[in-house]
Amino acid sequence: xxxxxxxxLLYIVTAGGLFGIGLYGFIVGPQTLRRILALNIIGAxxxxxxxxxxxxxxxxxxxxxxTDPVLHALILTGLVVAVSATxxxxxxxxxxxxxxxxxxxxxxxxxxxxxxx
Amino acid sequence: xxxxxxxxxxxxALFMLLWPRIAPLLALLTASVCSLVALQxxxxxxxxxxxxxxxxxxxxxxxxxxEANSLSSLLILLTALLQLLVxxxxxxxxxxxxLGAGFWPLSGMLQLGLTALWLSRDLFNLYVCLELLGIVxxxxxxxxxxxxxxxxxxxxxxxxxxxxxxxxxVAILYxxxxxxxxxxxxxxxxxxxxxxxxxLLMTLGLMLKAALWPLHGWLPAAHAAAPAPVSALxxxxxxxxxxxxxCLLWLQLAGATQVAAVxxxxxxxxxxxxxxxxxSALRTPFAKNMxxxxxxxxxxxxxxxxxxxxxxxxxxxxxxxxxxxLAHALAKATCFLAxxxxxxxxxxxxxxxxxxxxxxxxxxxxxxxxAGGSLIGLPPSGGFLAKWALLQxxxxxxxxxxxxxxxVLATLLSAAYVFRAVVLAFNRADPVAPDFAPRILxxxxxxxxxxxxxxxxxxxxxxxxxxxxxxx
Numbered sequence: 201x202x203x204x205x206x207x208x209l210l211y212i213v214t215a216g217g218l219f220g221i222g223l224y225g226f227i228v229g230p231q232t233l234r235r236i237l238a239l240n241i242i243g244a245x246x247x248x249x250x251x252x253x254x255x256x257x258x259x260x261x262x263x264x265x266x267t268d269p270v271l272h273a274l275i276l277t278g279l280v281v282a283v284s285a286t287x288x289x290x291x292x293x294x295x296x297x298x299x300x301x302x303x304x305x306x307x308x309x310x311x312x313x314x315x316x317x
Numbered sequence: 318x319x320x321x322x323x324x325x326x327x328x329x330a331l332f333m334l335l336w337p338r339i340a341p342l343l344a345l346l347t348a349s350v351c352s353l354v355a356l357q358x359x360x361x362x363x364x365x366x367x368x369x370x371x372x373x374x375x376x377x378x379x380x381x382x383x384e385a386n387s388l389s390s391l392l393i394l395l396t397a398l399l400q401l402l403v404x405x406x407x408x409x410x411x412x413x414x415x416l417g418a419g420f421w422p423l424s425g426m427l428q429l430g431l432t433a434l435w436l437s438r439d440l441f442n443l444y445v446c447l448e449l450l451g452i453v454x455x456x457x458x459x460x461x462x463x464x465x466x467x468x469x470x471x472x473x474x475x476x477x478x479x480x481x482x483x484x485x486x487v488a489i490l491y492x493x494x495x496x497x498x499x500x501x502x503x504x505x506x507x508x509x510x511x512x513x514x515x516x517l518l519m520t521l522g523l524m525l526k527a528a529l530w531p532l533h534g535w536l537p538a539a540h541a542a543a544p545a546p547v548s549a550l551x552x553x554x555x556x557x558x559x560x561x562x563x564c565l566l567w568l569q570l571a572g573a574t575q576v577a578a579v580x581x582x583x584x585x586x587x588x589x590x591x592x593x594x595x596x597s598a599l600r601t602p603f604a605k606n607m608x609x610x611x612x613x614x615x616x617x618x619x620x621x622x623x624x625x626x627x628x629x630x631x632x633x634x635x636x637x638x639x640x641x642x643l644a645h646a647l648a649k650a651t652c653f654l655a656x657x658x659x660x661x662x663x664x665x666x667x668x669x670x671x672x673x674x675x676x677x678x679x680x681x682x683x684x685x686x687x688a689g690g691s692l693i694g695l696p697p698s699g700g701f702l703a704k705w706a707l708l709q710x711x712x713x714x715x716x717x718x719x720x721x722x723x724x725v726l727a728t729l730l731s732a733a734y735v736f737r738a739v740v741l742a743f744n745r746a747d748p749v750a751p752d753f754a755p756r757i758l759x760x761x762x763x764x765x766x767x768x769x770x771x772x773x774x775x776x777x778x779x780x781x782x783x784x785x786x787x788x789x
Contacts, residue, residue: 226478232474239478239481242481243481246484246485246488249488249489249492268495270497271491274441277445278484281445284452285473285477288473292455292459292466292469295459296466302463
C-alpha cells in the first residue's frame, strides 16, 4: 500500500461518508424510490473512492501527469452498469405503481357496484 | 472454443430481439451447439489440462483472460444442457403458460453471464458477470406479470446492494495491490486488516446474492413468483454463480489466519440453513415455496462443505461441495419443472393441490419423487454421492460426531418435506381433478434431469477423481 497525502485522505473519508449515508438510507428507508436513490449514493461513494485511489503514489511526485488508467476504465464500466440497473429498477417501480393503481380502481368499481354483483 | 461459448449466446440473444418469431428455434439451436462445444472443451481440458485465452491478443494484465479448468468446463456443460432442457420445456408449454417473448433473449443472456462467470479469474470481470446475472435473473422473474413485480424489485435492490458491497471490496483490494487477477493477487496476498475488510465485504455481498443463510430472505418469494422454467434456471444455476466466486475467494486468495477465523462461521451458517430452511420448507403451504425453501436448505450443505474444507483442507470436502452443486442443480430443475407442470394442470398453488397426483399425473409425480430422493440423499443418486463424500471426510477426520449427527438430522428434515408432498400425491381417495388433459412431453422433460442425477452415481469414480483434484 502506497502512502496517501492528507488531501487524498480527506477524499477517502468523504467517500466513506457517502457509503455510510447510502447504507443507512438503504436499510432504514421505507420507500422503494428512496432505497434506489440510496443505492446510487453508495455507488457514488465507491466510484469516488476508486477515483481517489487512481491518484495514489503520485502525491509526492508532481511531475507525473498521468493517473492509473485501469481504475478509470473500471469506473466507466461500473457507471454503465449502475445507470442501467437504476433504470431497470425505476421501470419496475413504475410497473408496480401502475399495477397498484389498476388494482385500486378495480376495487373502487366493485365497491360502487355494491355487494352481490 | 471458450470465445465461441461466450459469443454464440450473445449473438443469438441479439438476433432473437431482431426476429422474435424464430426466437425459440434460435435459443434451442444455440443451447444445443453450446452443449456440444462445452463437451468438447471438457474433453480437451481433461486431456491437456486447463486452458487459458487472452482476448484480442492483449498482454496478460490488460486483456480479459478466460481460464477453463475441468471444474469450470463441467459447470459450463451443465449450464448449456440445463438451458437446452428448460428451453425445450418452455417451448412445449409456452402457449399454455403465456410465457412472454422476453424469455428467449433473456435466457440467452443468462447463459452468457453464467458461462463468463465460470471462465473468469479476474475480480472485476467477475463483478460484471455478477451484475449481468443479477439483472437478467430479475428480468426473468418479472416475466410472470404483475404479481411478480414486488418480489422482483426486492430481489433487484438486494442483488444490487450485494454487488456494490462486492465492488467496494474489489476497489479496496485494487487500491492495496494494484492487480485484479486472482492468481497474481494470491501471490502478493498479505493477511492484514485491509484485506480482511475487503474479503468480508465481498463475502457479505456474495452471500446475499447466493441466498446463503442468514441472507436468504428474498429467495423464496422471488423463486416462487417466477414462471416454472425460470424458477428451474434460477434455483439450479443462478445461485451457484456467487457461490463459485465465494469459493474462489476463500480457497485461492485468503491467508491461513483469515481462513481459520471464518471457517466455523461458514459451517455454522450452513448448519442453520439446513435446519431452518428445512423447517420452513416443511411448514409452508405453497408447493413452489416448499421447493424454494428446499433450495435454501440445500445451499446449506454446500456452505457446510465449504466451511469444513477451509477448516480441514481435505480434498473429499471439495468433491462433496461440487457434487452437491451438480446434484442440486439437476434435482432442483426437475422439482421446479414437475411442480410447475402439476400445479398448472391441476390448477392451484398449494401443496394440497398435489392430492392424488400419483393417479392423475403419475409421470410428473414420479419425476418429483425421484429428484426428491436425490435431495434427501438416497442411494444411488448424486445427492447420496455428495453426502457420502461429506460423511467420509468427516469420518476420516475423526471425532466429528456433532457434525455427523447434524447431517443425519438435516437428512431427516429433507425426507420429511419431500414425503409430505409424496404422501399427499398417493392419497387417491379424493384426487384433485385436472383442469385439462395432462400433457406427456413436458412431464418427460421434467423427468430427464432426475434420471441424470441418478446416473451420476454410475459415473461416480471419474467424477470424484476430477472434483477432488480441482477443488478450485
